Amino acid sequence: EAPAAAAATMAWRRDVIRILEELYPLEYAEGWDNVGVLIDTMSEGGPVSDVAFVTNDLTEAVVDEAIAAGASLIITYHPTPFHSFKKLTRNNAASRVILKCASAGIIVFSPHTACDIAFGGVNDWLAQGFAFGQEASKITPVEPRTDDPRAGSGRVVRLDKAVTVRQVIEKTKEKLGVQHVRVSLASNLLGVQGALDKEGVVQSVAVQAGAGSSVLAKCTSAQVWVTGEMSHHEVLAAAANNVTVILAEHTNTERGFLPNMVEEVAKRIQQKGSKVSFLVSRMDSDPLTVV
Secondary structure, three states, rough: HHHHHHHHHHHHEEEEHHEEHHHHHHHHOOOOOOEEEEEOOOOOOOOOOOOEEEEEOOOOOHHHHHHHOOOOOOOOOOOOOOOOOOOOOOOOOHHHHHHHHHOOOOOOOOOHHHHHHOOOOOHHHHHOOOOOOOOOOOEEEEOOOOOOOOOOEEEEEEEEEOOOHHHHHHHHHHHHHHOOOOEEEEEHHHHOOOOHHHHOOOOEEEEEEOOOHHOOOOOOOOOOOEEEEHHHHHHHHHOOOOEOOOOOEHHHHHHHHHHHHHHHHHHHHHHHOOOOOEEEEOOOOOOOOOO
């Protein structure tokens, strides 16, 4: 019975990874990224378990949570490991995460920028929040892929009816479940009385999950950029180009997508006849808090 259960665990893990690679093709990922299976304990079998654990960041606290839940697969949006290593010791957090996962027989998989770029991934989820229920609104990649124009870097939402800057700010908070965002007004709105509520200002919104400046800089036609973080000088440059910038903090623009990903993977794995329990981490949260 035990060998059969171990074989079943190995089988569903392979199936989940295959589904993730179908949804978010690894060849879509940026060249600098580290995606796919990052810690492979498949041949060792790992714990006999039907639990897949999902997180945005793979911290030590999250690994401990996953081990306590009996997980044998962790799907982490951000890759750990990310940088190359010359040694694995317990002197740094990333090494300790790797060692804990390997010791527990847990496979670690990350889709990261493949998930950003793929159709139906993080950026499509983020962009859908800014269609404002307008059926004629169009969502397209900032930089479409030639092999699949629905996929690509960033997304731009072109609205059928213009909205105010304040409406975009409030929609950002609602979509991401945050109470605060940072806003830099476009230069052409500075000093304008009631600028946030001025009608007809926003006809298009460009979004990029995480740190979006390199992608959004290619979309100067949008009146508003929504992303997680940008540097001081990148924000100044955007304002000078008459773009309003809304910053919600890096992982706040990503984490809300995880339940959507789980729902899609769970549906597909169920069709294969496998029984898998997906758990989204409760310990995982943005490291920055407004006080």
